[in-house]
Each structure stands twice: as structure tokens, then as C-alpha cells.
Amino acid sequence: MATLDSARLKAALQRVAAGAAAAAAELNAADGQLGDGDLGITVSKGFAAAAEADLPSDLGMAFLECSKAFQRVSSSSYGTLVATGFMAAAKSAKGFETLEVSAIPALVAEARDAMMARGKGELGAKSVLDSLDACAKAIEDADAAEMGDKAVAAARQTLQDFKGRPCKLGRARMFTEKSAELDDPGQLAFLRIVEAAVPTAE
Amino acid sequence: MATLDSARLKAALQRVAAGAAAAAAELNAADGQLGDGDLGITVSKGFAAAAEADLPSDLGMAFLECSKAFQRVSSSSYGTLVATGFMAAAKSAKGFETLEVSAIPALVAEARDAMMARGKGELGAKSVLDSLDACAKAIEDADAAEMGDKAVAAARQTLQDFKGRPCKLGRARMFTEKSAELDDPGQLAFLRIVEAAVPTAE
């Protein structure tokens, strides 16, 4: 796959919806340790709605539909952040029916920036922002074939990098010690999303 | 002792105050099983106040002081009933500085009647009224020497007579089974009061 179009976006969303449904219990539990325990619901409901949405062929409008789907079904932080990310991608992709895969890293970076602005968050605070940032950087110069694997590796590495460091954003920041011991639920959710988005080789 | 006067009333009240203080814990516990657990407080505080009151030499006025003392320190049923009983005695004794001991049974009967009216209670409902009634009858024709013992015996016998029967007055009536098993706290308190009031032979 060297280009992205609306059909491929939909296929990816359907894979993520399946992956998110499978990971829902794990993510609820992770969020339950440090927050209100709804992250699995947020992610699974959000991607289910996005996967079911009618996606127009204009990629910008397609991303906008994803954003709206998330806003409708979820009001938790992660849902709003994901909706914000899709909205940023929508702005860049507007007017294109296909995009080179090489355009994806820029979309990820723009999503990251918009989400930082929305949540008034900084990098290094142990949140989903760090995962996005790592991914954006890892795939920046990657060619299409290796981009998926690099993204997964970066998302996984982010969890490693933040072991022992406390969360400084979201509800988890109230638990300095416990949040240092545990994975940030949002970073974990991001890993599960990327794992599901990348079509397996077999 | 063949006559009652204000000094002898005071001496009796002091004995009862001491006896009530000694029985307070027992009476609180008994009331705690079937009610709000304050009967020991009511009786001990009430008689302490009555024993401390300045008793005028007019016996009627002296009983009135007893009634007022009870009303001041206690508002629980037993306190109000005792105050009512003293008030009834006050009405009969008014104008007398001494009374023959043979006048006492009538005072007890009048107290019983006033207390029945005040609490809208009937005999046989397993309350202090039954103790009063039994005493009034037991001492009706007794001579001065045996009156005390007969009163104590009647108060004790009342507890026996009501074993297995449920309370039908006061808070205890809410517990049909439990109140049948246990002594009525008010009858028990009455026994302790009479025991203390009657000067011991030794």
C-alpha cells in the first residue's frame, strides 16, 4: 500500500475497532488504576462509531466524519483528544482523495500539535502525546513498507521510556507514585490502536 | 415511722437518689434492649434533682417541687410520668404538714390514675402502671410496719407476672417478641425505686 484513500482508511478503522474492542477490558482496568476506568469504553465505542460512519471520498471530509463520530459517543479526555487529532488531519487532507503514504507522518505531527493545544499538554508528561510524538519522529523518513512496524515499535518503546516516571497530565497526575509504577493508560491505548491499524504481514 | 412529713420525704428521696444512681447502668441497659437506653439517666437525674430540691414543709408543695425537679431534668416518658405522679400526690397532700402513713396507698392510687390519663395507658399493657397498681392494692390495708415490704414484694411480683407477655405501651411495644422475653424497663425501674425508698431493717 503506497497511497491512502477513503476505502483504506475505512478498512484501517475497522481493524482498529476490532482491536479496540478486544483491548477494552485491559484499557478499562489500566484507567481504573489511575483514573475513572472508562478508557476502554471510550476507545472501543469511538472507533466502532468511526468504523461505521459513511466516509466520503474526500479524505479531509472522511477524517472530519471520524472526528464527529468520536465527539458523539465519547466525552472523556481521550475521546476529545482523538477527535481533535482527526480534526487536524481533516484540515490538511481536505481536497485530496488520495494521499501518498509519505504524507502520513506530517498528519500525525499535526494531530499531535492540535492535541497539545487542546489539552494544554506538554511532551514528557507521560501521556498519549509522547506516543504520538515518538511515532511522528520514527516514521518521518520511513518508506511505506517499514512505516507500520516503526510506528508500532515507537509506540511500544514509549511505554518503556516512561517506566518509573510519573504522569503529569489527566487524572493520573493525582497519583504520583502509582502512576510512576504503571503504564499511562493513554499510551497503552495508543499502542493497541497502532498495533491494530497496521495490517499484519501474514 | 407512722407519719410522713417533708423531712422524711426528703430522706426517702435521698435514699432513692442513691439507689437510682446505683441502678442507672442496669436500667439504661434494660431500656437499650427495647427503647432508647436512657431510662437509667432519666431516673437517676430526676431523683438526684428531687433530692436536692428545697422541700417546703407543706407536703403538697413539697411533692410539687419533686414534680418540677423531674420536669426540668428529664423529658423522657418515665420522667414525665413520675412528674405527673408527684403532681397528683401534690394535689391531695396540699395543706398538710404531716400525713398518716395510712394515707399513702391513696396517694399511690391517685398517682397511678393521673399517669394512666397522662400516657393514655391501660393496665395490663406491661408498663410501670401495672407496678403502681399492684403496689397500691398490696398496701391498701397494710399497717405501717409491713407497708414497705409489701410494696417491694408487689413490685417484684409484677415483673414475674408479666414474664412472657409483650409490652403494649412506650417504645418497647415495637418489639413484640423481644419485649415478651424481657422485663419492662419501667417496671424494673419501679422496683429499684421502691427497694431504695423502703428503709432497710438493719
Add this chain to the structure above:
Amino acid sequence: MKKILNNPADYVDEMLDGFVAAHPQFYAQPERRVIARPEGATSGKVGIVSGGGSGHLPVFTGYVGPGFLDACAVGDVFASPSAEQMASAIRHADGGAGVLRLYGNYGGDVMNFDMAGEMVDMENDIRTATVLLADDIVSAGKDEAEKRRGVAGMIYAFKIAGACADTKADLDEVTRVAQKAADACRSIGMALTPCIVPQAGKANFELGENEMEMGMGIHGEPGIWRDALRPADQIVDEMIDRILADHPFSKGDRLSVLVNSLGATPLEELYIMYRKVKQRFDAIGAEIVMPLVGRYATSMEMTGATITTIALDDELERYLKAPAACAYWRVG
């Protein structure tokens, strides 16, 4: 004992100090444990007094105010005030037109209020009358309705009697209207968790982890059944069914309804209950006037709720809607 207090023996007196300090426009404490209107009794108006044990705020003393009560005697938690305090409340409520004693049917209160009436009759020549509130349908059968306990329905009687007294009606008329209001009320309660009487220091009853008790009284008096907690709609259905069995309503009838928290049960859950109550009376075709949902008669931190209905005719509805104000309920 998870309560915010100092010495348990001071619970009531410290509470009253704060109460009067917080609402000086409504309440004065001219004597210990006696709450009266700061402006004093209204000359020529029938006074209305109530009283009873503490631990039920806003009941009793919170309902002192224009269009409600004139004075209140305040007892220890769940214990009657003394006859002396009641007599004092009567004196403070007396504006020369007599005083109505309007309070819940509990043995101790009745004995003391009767005695207080005798006292003010002898000492102050104040004419008094009595109306007992006995709205708890669970506490005795319909054939012995006069033995029932008074619960949350009393606030309707306070409101209606207060409005009648405000018209300068005489003692007989105020008594008649108060009795009519009392007779029109039906209440039933249910409880989930107990409360703690400060001086006792422990819960006044126990309920299992997932148990409720239908019909329990506001001091923990035993109810009708104790079983696993049921869904809200089912609970409300049973409560309404029992009320209707005691006092039927039909199409076109008018009533007010109070869905009342015993303390800890939150407003959210009262509204879930009220939703069902409204459905029931809508189905009958009876119209609910001025519904009340909130904490109007409590047992401190007890969890549970009561439902009260009051059947209205033109007279009662007019008095219910007349202006009145206290710190917890304002009309008009």
C-alpha cells in the same frame, strides 16, 4: 461514629447556635432550646407551635417563619423536649388569640405537650388546642389510624395551618384546618442505612450490605419487610400502591406530593423516584400541584426516602399556595 461534632452532649445546643447565627432573619432563640420568630408573636394571630426530638432538620424548628410556625421546642436527638420548654414555646407564640400545638404523634411528645398545655393554662391563661400528625400509614392499620406516627407529612400541615392563622382566623378555625390537612396526608418510608444518635455513638439499627427495609420509621422503627434492595421503580410502585390502598385517588383529583430524603439519599435518586411517582398519578389522571423533592424531614445521615401525598380541595390548595417563608421552603 463518623459525625462532625465536638462533645456529643453539646450536639443540639451547638447546632442551634449555628442555626440561629446562620439565619437571624428567621430564627431567634429567646431561651435555651426554644426557637421563636425574631420579631416576636403577632398580636391577634393564633400562634402555632411544634416541637420534638432533634435530628430531623429542617423538621421541626426549621419551619418557624412567616406563614409557618411561630415557635418550636427542641429536644435532644430523637427525644422529646421537656414540658417546660414546650410551655415556653407556647408563651413565645402567644399573640393573645390562643395557640395550636401541631406536632407528631409520639408518646413522649404527647405527654409533655399535654403537660405544657396544663402549665400555660394555669400560669398564663393561654388557650391551647392540639392537632396530632399521624401520617405514617405503616405504623398502624387504617382502623387505628389515630395511633399512627407523624412523619414528613407534617410539613404540609405546618404550611397550611400557618397560612390559615395568617388570615387571623380564630383558634377553632385554625385547628379545624390543621386537622383537615393532617387527615389528608399519607406517608410511607423506606430505609437503606441507619443513622447515629450522637450520645449513643452507634447506629440505631442494622441492615445487611444489600438490604432495604420497607416502611421503616424515621427513628428506625421496624417496617413491613426487609429484603434485598429492589429497583427504584419497583420500590416506588409498592409505596404508591400502599398509599393508594389507604387513600385512593381518582381522575381529576388534585394532590401535592413530597419525595423526601431521610438525609444521605441524594437529590439525584429522589428525582428518579419522582419520575415514577409522576407516571403513576399521570396514569390515574390525578394532578400533582406544587411537588416537593428534597430534604424536608430527615434523620441526620440515614439513607432512604419517604413519599407523602396530600389530597387537596380548594381550601387546602389555597392555603398551600399562600405566601410563606423559612430558610428551607419559600412559597410566593
Add this chain to the structure above:
Amino acid sequence: MKKILNNPADYVDEMLDGFVAAHPQFYAQPERRVIARPEGATSGKVGIVSGGGSGHLPVFTGYVGPGFLDACAVGDVFASPSAEQMASAIRHADGGAGVLRLYGNYGGDVMNFDMAGEMVDMENDIRTATVLLADDIVSAGKDEAEKRRGVAGMIYAFKIAGACADTKADLDEVTRVAQKAADACRSIGMALTPCIVPQAGKANFELGENEMEMGMGIHGEPGIWRDALRPADQIVDEMIDRILADHPFSKGDRLSVLVNSLGATPLEELYIMYRKVKQRFDAIGAEIVMPLVGRYATSMEMTGATITTIALDDELERYLKAPAACAYWRVG
């Protein structure tokens, strides 16, 4: 889970149904989870909207009413409403003079209200402004006061901003006054027992049999210390000391004070606390204006209390005392 409810998933929607049915004179629900004034927006008046998670009644939506808020977006228990619901509330509050978003500083709410502002700007050309309530002094230091959470102090901001908007002041002026009110508030809480979020079905934190936590947030956010329950006066002293350290008051100052129950703590105990609060400000010589004691911002059946102070100048006091009405608070 000792709660009176049906399906936990329906808790909020059934609650809102009952809420609107009980108080139709104050509240309408034009769209699911959006509460607005039944008479609609007032033309030419700045609209004021709030919103946030459920479980805090009367906060937020209970403060919709004349002289208070115009509309409210209602989330699940302890969860933000969606940006769509907030946008809808803004549209219902819009009378053509712009809309102020006035709500508590919680991450999710902020993100969604920001997004809602962008939506109504794009789609409806509605001008909006934001004032965040951040009165909980325990939730961040004085140097990071903008990070603090919003708690019970918000009701003063609702009242004052509402009164300002009623004068037909423009959006900038209403925003200035609301910000001034928000800046003048300081709150601190303490908790004794948790509450249960219906969909979670279990307590949101645990406290030992005789433990309290000073400074705990209204969702169970960790506080300053956890230890054996202290006497009421000692608890109040510490709370007032901490407030004074953050915002000193001196002789001649005027303020209002709110002693607020988190739900289960009874009025009786709030008055015991208020008594001590009053003593403290009397000692300073600062005058308490219009004290509030009751359940104004709760966490369902949580046991505990919060104290809020708001320093008043002539402008704030005038707006605080201006007429306003909702089902839980009426002034004038």
C-alpha cells in the same frame, strides 16, 4: 451498592426526567442532557452556560434560572458532557449578545467546552468567552492557582455573573465580573465516607472506620492528610486557617461564607461547623453577609463538607444580593 436506582446506565437520564417534571417553572430539557430555561434565551442578554459531570446536584444544572444560568450541559456521573451537548447548551443560552462559559476547571470539561466554543463560532457565529472556576485551594499551590479545581465556590460565581448579565451588561463586562467573583472565592473540603458512581458500582475511594481526609476533592481526589477523625471545631479551625493563609481577611472586610455538605453530612453538623466559622470571622472583625449553610454542591451520598469564602466589595455584594431564583436558592 446502596442506591435507589433502576439501570445504572439510565441514572442520569431518569434523574433529569424527574428533575424537569418536578420543577417545570425553572427547567426545560430541549435536547437530551441539555437543560435550559423554559422561557428560552433572553434577547439582548449575555447568556451564561455551565456544565460538567452529574452527581453534584444542585450543581450544575440546578442553578439554571432567572438571575443565575441560562443553560447547562449534563454529563454522566463525574464525567464531562460531550462538546456537542455543550454547543447545544450554548445555542440555547444565546440571546444575541454572546455567551459566557462558566464552569469548573477539570481537564475533560475544558477540552470539550473549548471545542464547543469552536463549533458554535464556526456554525452559529456565537461569540463566547470563558471563565474557569478554580477555588479549591488544596488542589494546587498559590503560585499555580490557575491549575486549581473548581468546587462549591462556583455557585457564588453563577449568582454574581447571572446578576450582572441581568443588567444587560455586554459579554466583556459579564466576563470581567464573573472572573472577579471566581478570583474572590476560596474553598476547602474534607471527607468522611465515599460515594458510589452508579456505573462503577463501587465506592470511589476508601477511608478507615474512624478516618477523615482533609482537603479531599469532590470526586475523591487525594487531599492533604488522612488521619483519625478530629472534633468539629478543630476541623473548622484548620480549614479556616488554610483559607486565611491563601486569602487573608481583616477587620472591616466583608465576605460571604458557604458551609456545604457533600451529601450525607446532615444540616445539624453543618450548623455546628458554621457556629465555629462565625466565631472565627467575628474574632477577625470581618462581617459575614448572606451566609449559606446546606447542600449546594454535593457528591451524591458522600459524607463530608466544604467551606467556601468569597471576599466582597460593593460591586460583588450588590450582585450577590440581586434577585434570583432557582429550585434550590432564592434571593430577594
